Amino acid sequence: MQQQRLKQPAMMQQSLYHPGLLAAPQIEPILSGNLPPGFDSSTCRSVYVGNIHPQVTEPLLQEVFSSNGPIEGCKLIRKEKSSYGFVDFFDRRCAALAIVTLNGRHLFGQPIKVNWAYASSQREDTSGHFNIFVGDLSPEVTDATLFACFSVYSSCSDARVMWDQKTGRSRGFGFVSFRNQQDAQSAINDLNGKWLGSRQIRCNWATKGNL
Incomplete structure (x- = not known):
């Protein structure tokens, strides 16, 4: 009986850390x-x-x-x-x-x-908001960094960095949403070419192709 109890954790460990899974x-x-x-x-x-x-x-x-x-x-x-x-x-x-x-x-x-x-x-529905594309992002830029950069505009509602599913690393671009169209346009005008992290970012209206 005791031997069975000893075997059980080892079996659980084996199933959990199966080389094909983890x-x-x-x-x-x-x-x-x-x-x-x-x-x-x-x-x-x-x-x-x-x-x-x-x-x-x-x-x-x-x-x-x-x-x-x-x-x-x-x-x-x-x-x-x-x-x-x-x-x-x-x-x-x-x-x-x-x-x-x-x-x-x-x-x-x-x-x-x-x-x-x-x-x-904590994230609101942004499907009806105005979205801009932000390119040339530094690898260290996260959603929070991107949001902080654009939240100088009061209607900024969300910021998302796109990630590579295979490597788990940033793909170098993201999207920022605004409740107000004028704020989105101002962000494009004011922040395009500005430094964020170690790179100058590119800002433009998001198109269906890059959303």
């Missing part, structure tokens, strides 16, 4: 990550998981993240190319540990992105 991190964990200005992570117990391979199931996602501590809930939202999900921990420290240890880990050969969950409650 490889060593290929990118550095982003501790501050893409967080909106003013977001307080000290009270957050949930993490967002992005770029999830279509073959990953909800039970597998739960198994992977439970290695960091007891899980209160796990939700997987399926999309055709890459899914995303949310994992709720009972303890904030477990959520922080999951961000540090699992961001960039490969599931079925695809690196997952793990960060504090904030999108559902």
Whole structure:
């Protein structure tokens, strides 16, 4: 009986770290990550998981993240190319540990992105807003950096950096949304060619082709 009990953790460890599922991190964990200005992570117990391979199931996602501590809930939202999900921990420290240890880990050969969950409650619907394209972004620019740059215009509602799904790194461009069209035009006029990080950014109206 005791021998069986000893075997069980080893089997669980083997299934969790199966070489085909979970490889060593290929990118550095982003501790501050893409967080909106003013977001307080000290009270957050949930993490967002992005770029999830279509073959990953909800039970597998739960198994992977439970290695960091007891899980209160796990939700997987399926999309055709890459899914995303949310994992709720009972303890904030477990959520922080999951961000540090699992961001960039490969599931079925695809690196997952793990960060504090904030999108559902802190990002508004921008589908009817005015969007501009921002190119030539430095690799270190995050959503929060981009938002901070454009939030000098009061109607700035959202900022998103586009990420390469294979490498987990910035693709060098993003999109910024405004509630007011004049603010969007002013941002293009005023910030095109200005320095953000280590590069001069390009600003223009977003077209359907690059959205």
